[in-house]
Amino acid sequence: MSRTYLGRLPESDPLHGYLDNDIRPLIDDASVNAGYRVFRLNGSNDVYLYEDRCTGAKVVGKFFLSSRKRNTEKAAAHLTREFDSLRRMRDIGLVGFPHHIVRPLGRNFSLNALLVTEYCEGELFSKSIRFAIKNGETGRLYDKLTAFAYFLSEFHNRTAIGAGVDFNLDCAYMDRLIKRLLEINAMGWDEVHELCWLRDQWHHQPRMWEDRQVTVHGDATPDNFIFGDSLGVIALDLERSKCADRVFDTGRMAGELKHFFMQATGDKNAAEPFIGHFLWEYACHFPDREDAFRSTTGRTPFYMGITLLRIARNSWIEPEYRRRLIDEAKICLRSF
Template structure:
């Protein structure tokens, strides 16, 4: 499901071997399997995430460690582990299992093993690979179809978890933007004057009643192309829900729109290259509401803020070059001026 690096076999004296062999393996294969050997692959992910493939049965699972070193806070790591486990369970309880909407099945959690979460391995192609392939080969129709599936998945994800009462606490998103501004200042991406400009733009959005009015839903919280696996037809699998929380549905939709803009901007240098795909994605998302046009107006009225903070989020990464960081910040400000 991702770029992976083969590391060898899991040692039998590793406590993880016993856990996989006796707690996880019985969930995947018939009882009575006499032997078990696990090939280990490191996946290209922000956490310590590995794929474990049992040699004889071929069963595969994903192991995600929330505590990556002795200096990490054990209580915080366990809290993150439990939040993701509970979010996966809650969404599967809402019917996001099978096709076309699937959330990875949690198979086990073990706080003693560096806060380990074990989930099923979802087969398919990462959305990020689909986007990059479209940029390389120009097959726009394929990406349009897959964005239709993603829009359907996210609309279902959001609509099935809509809170019975309670509007959006937009203050939370303003506070998140402050974190991004502070990080950009620390790494020298912006100075005090530009930070004040961004804060002024944020206050204009805070004053807009539309940012507070919608019903909150459970959002993925990290809706990036590396966290969705695309299958045949409209099938989409979602995973990596450690940042799931209640918020404006456009938090997710805007994050994906910003990621699309970033992928095309970085590859082509054309600030407009992603616009047809973003527009298609938003229009397809809006079709899952009683009044599509009204939903589209509501979403697009809020999208510039979330698109802007997504670009700031990408800009604060250390792997971003100085020139590209400046480009992202300028684009973010253009979005945020759309209040």
């Protein structure tokens, strides 16, 4: 992961005492009287790496309350959800190789709603994708997608429950995305009406309601997964984990792949072979691979479409590219 050195954590900082007294005993190679170097991770203002200056032992701190996020109740709820989700997914066996959920070490509501987890080495999925695009190493990316498909299938299949999918929730999420895009003047009312009509067409499709709910990661983007050796995959950031359609995750990753390739190459179709490979590999972990592939790919265009709308709402997206994302989202959503 990319990191920016910020300095040393003062011993007078309450966080220093928390790390020393509550977290350090849980770390095998931590020193007795630790001092900590502080790094900002991946350009985020909310996620930091704390490194023991004596032994190099590392932990990650994620703050749910900050100058940008001031809602105390919401921060506490998000902290609780992520902490509990990490423990739950580890309890079902996603620990170690090849499928690993980062270990939660502690939470402290008084320290700006802080979650502390273990630090895991590896290559971010986003880096793997960018490397493949830049250097043309398609075989390497296919291998990563095979590993990721295996991971997601285990994540989903181990948590399937009897209750059916409630597609109303995903339609409501699409409504929130449309509202935000309207607020930032990314689209007019004609497009809003078109997107609402497309949403209704999907709402009428029986296939959108047919599967059982599973636990989904909820934010299956390339920055939330790390690759180790061979089939090793490590998952981060379960803050948005919930029960939903499994394609909420697979469709989001498919949309992210389209975005990465479209932004880097200008070709909206460049990611198609990789998306197809990923979904086919995901389907191989079911008794009837072809049936699973038909079922998931039949729902994928909706989730790809809302993923592109989700990316388009970000403030860092340039207006011209935002328009391309919205246009491509509509193409996906017309595939009902």
